[in-house]
Amino acid sequence: MEEMVQNLVNSQKAYFYSGATRSVAFRKKQLKLLKEAVKKKEHEIMDALKKDLNKGEFEAYLTEVGFFYSELKDIEKNMDYWAAPQKQKSPLSHTGSTSYIYKDPYGVTLIISPWNYPFQLALTPLIGAIAAGNTAIIKPSEFTPNTSMVIRDLIASTFAEEYVAVVEGEADITKALLAQKVDYIFFTGSRETGKKVMEQAAKNLTPLTLELGGKSPAIVTEDADLKLAAKRIVWGKFMNAGQTCVAPDYVLVDESIRRKFLKLIIQFTKKFFGPEVRGKRSYPRIVSENHVDRLAALLDKNKISYGGGYDRDSRKVEPTIMMDVQMEDAVMQDEIFGPILPIMSYQYEHEILDIVRQRPNPLALYLFTENKDTEDMVLNNLSFGGGCVNDTIMHITTPYLPFGGVGESGHGAYHGKDSFDTFTHRKSILKQTTKFDLPVRYNPSQSTIKTLRKLWE
Structure with a gap:
């Protein structure tokens, strides 16, 4: 070999x-x-x-x-x-x-x-x-x-x-x-x-x-278009059964809108990836039985708001929403790489930076907001490979933007x-002329230093 x-x-x-x-x-x-x-x-x-x-x-x-x-x-x-x-x-x-x-x-x-x-x-x-x-x-x-x-x-x-x-x-x-x-x-x-x-x-x-890869967050602020945010996060997360390196790994949502957001996330998950839809079209399998076992071990039945089903033999894991997840939960330790979406909440905007920084630099970050100051705060203070404002995944589909990670991603x-x-x-x-030869470099004198100072300083 x-x-x-x-x-x-x-x-x-x-x-x-x-x-x-x-x-x-x-x-x-x-x-x-x-x-x-x-x-x-x-x-x-x-x-x-x-x-x-x-x-x-x-x-x-x-x-x-x-x-x-x-x-x-x-x-x-x-x-x-x-x-x-x-x-x-x-x-x-x-x-x-x-x-x-x-x-x-x-x-x-x-x-x-x-x-x-x-x-x-x-x-x-x-x-x-x-x-x-x-x-x-x-x-x-x-x-x-x-x-x-x-x-x-x-x-x-x-x-x-x-x-x-x-x-x-x-x-x-x-x-x-x-x-x-x-x-x-x-x-x-x-x-x-x-x-x-x-x-x-x-x-x-x-x-x-x-x-x-890494744990790529989707951040949803109080002033975001919630319906559009939920729709685009669901599409980006559950495409290819969540087996995408830039999929939203978890959602960080403003506490004041968490219930309304959860309702919309479930609504669009049912619409795009519910049992009836999955029955009519192909929904991707998990790559192996071992990966099904790995994903099943991340599920906490007390925090599942939607889904949670899986079948090892057919390598299928149901699109799953987990609510009120904490940083110490199993699902938040490593990149999920599967159709499980944990949702966490924050109270104050400065907490966003603290929470995201608890994990290595993500490959992607998605911010949903209508506030330019919030946009500037997140984009200028967090390190990540690339991402979108008010969308998911789409930054990697244009040939005019580089795609890559930073640090551990x-x-x-x-x-x-x-x-x-x-x-x-x-x-x-550097192609040099042979028609003449400037004498400066050959003359280590004070006048040469003076000339160089004029050129370089």
Whole structure:
């Protein structure tokens, strides 16, 4: 196994060093081939997502395939400009020179993707890697085997292995890949696994992006549009059965409106994800029986206001609302990653900062308010990856905003231009004239110091 992985990395390095991936025309051609391959296998992708996670056609297109197309379209449109050397200013002290930033691909990239959005989170980073001129090795999640198999077949039928390859397997394969001296690592997954990835990367000083998670709060203030807040929180939370890294993990609501808000949250949960709705359309499954057990252990029957049902054999957990939750409760200790929504309340606005700061920096934060001062207080005083005011999730669906965490929720960002930049080294180049040679640097005198002071101070 280790020899196989090493041979693959060596073959990709040799292909990268051949210069084949560097021209923008080549990169564009590969992205076109990738899009055509996805179009051709779209039905198989949808079918695999249905088998692995019970995703319906609409949700699978919205959050997986359509997302991929959107990212690809933006990068194809702009990559000529992004890839071109960028001329910079040169200071007066460098008279005669010109300065540039060259956009250099890293080389062999390793993309390790998770199971919750198994197609999108494997292929979307690949777009950035290809656009930037790299080769790529994709390690899909073993917990979604059908989607992993489709990705493997799609890539194998489209690209040579020395350019883009898929390596399937469990943790031992990931460990073997991380032991190789690749040129860039892009990891999406849990915080604990992310620490191990970073530890391995440090051994070779390999640059990396970590897309992790955290307990992302949804804050609802007294002046918020409660109906719209409840509607958008329910949609963002229970999509993909809550198995979304940027899903609202818990709600922090003003005490004066908690009962009214609870009523609306239950109303929209029934409307969008109630038993009758779930009977008519596909509602995603929990990825494994162990995760069902983990979620069941978070339930406190004394605090459940809606839902609470689960079935281990079918890997189904009912959308669940828990009210009057406290920070010490089990459901508030770690990221939930499932369809359980705890609701806490606060009395004074300054408590919002204190409560959110009790947990590591979240990947996302959602604030529902009509008050600009409250908006400024939260956005300027809390550290989090990104988020929305008066919405959930939508900030990650635009190619014009970087998506990534901060602190324990991640390192680095991507989407749109940031995907291209993530897989690109910005190489600084100064081109000096040979027509003349300024004598200042060769003359360590008081007059030289005087001249430099005039220039620099």
